[in-house]
Amino acid sequence: DSGVTQTPKHLITATGQRVTLRCSPRSGDLSVYWYQQSLDQGLQFLIQYYNGEERAKGNILERFSAQQFPDLHSELNLSSLELGDSALYFCASSVTGTHVGDTQYFGPGTRLTVL
């Protein structure tokens, strides 16, 4: 158990809908990362937050947004869902997110299925 929690574990929804994925980092970790993993794409970095502020951005679509709250939990919002958004979404956390080599601890993931 990494100490990172994600809810829900599974999510099934229809095209065009909007969903929110939630992540609680390990106690003491200030940085949260979001990744998307689909079968043919591997693990794709979406976005990173550090202590409430956006720190780095990857291949995140405009239909997706995220935020980190004062209690350091984070939410990833996915809107206007398409079939291709079906994937495993992972959240990871690290102590600082700024120190070279800061280990990322991954949560169990949310499996999103868009029908």
Next chain:
Amino acid sequence: SQKIEQNSEALNIQEGKTATLTCNYTNYSPAYLQWYRQDPGRGPVFLLLIRENEKEKRKERLKVTFDTTLKQSLFHITASQPADSATYLCALAAGGYQKVTFGTGTKLQVIP
């Protein structure tokens, strides 16, 4: 563009032998490289980190090498066990704000 390549074909190895996995990268100057293990349907788990100025790192039965001239890292598991069967991902970061890029992983199967 930046590219990380791991052997997409599964690696099958006999129990007790040494498994060697390869991670090659192009158009990249990583400050460090990490190896993760991922079991089906679960999040990756950090195994080892090696910095650009380090040639080799060891942890129990694991060994990682990092050759910045060849732009390659090798990940070795000695005395492999069936419990080592998983997908192994390499990840690189240029440093700074942890923008980490993952390879697609190599699936290792250790046969009893």
